[in-house]
Amino acid sequence: MSNLADKIDSVHSPINNIVVRLLLVAAAIFHMAMLMWEPRVYSDQIGGFSGLLAPSLIYSVCTAFIFAVGFIPHKWIWKLIFSPYFSIAILSYFSYLYFF
Numbered sequence: 212m213s214n215l216a217d218k219i220d221s222v223h224s225p226i227n228n229i230v231v232r233l234l235l236v237a238a239a240i241f242h243m244a245m246l247m248w249e250p251r252v253y254s255d256q257i258g259g260f261s262g263l264l265a266p267s268l269i270y271s272v273c274t275a276f277i278f279a280v281g282f283i284p285h286k287w288i289w290k291l292i293f294s295p296y297f298s299i300a301i302l303s304y305f306s307y308l309y310f311f
Contacts, residue, residue, distance in 0.1 A: 213287055215287040216290060219287055219290040219291060220290070223290070223294070223296075232278065232281075233279075235275045235298060235299060235302070236275055236276065238275065238303075238306060239271070239272045239276060239279075239298075239302060242268065242272065242302065242305055242309075245309070253309075257308040258308060268301070268305060271298045274295065274297060274298035275298045275302065278298065
């Protein structure tokens with residue numbers, strides 16, 4: 212493993228526990244359930260989907276599930292792309308839009 216991959220692992224280690232994984236997957240399931248149940252209502256709640264919001268929701272949900280099941284990529288580029296920090300930030304933003 213490269214030195215960069217080790218550094219990324221050390222950055223991810225504080226949130227690599229079961230509580231964060233469960234909260235992250237719960238947020239992902241909530242947003243996907245709301246989107247699948249009533250797409251128009253969900254879209255109205257978050258202010259509508261744009262060319263950036265829809266792909267970011269898909270990306271954050273996929274990344275949350277990848278992190279929650281415990282899959283850890285080997286190469287540093289994939290560790291960076293599927294970083295749970297991005298997913299946490301995006302799902303937090305969608306939660307803010309939905310509830311406030």
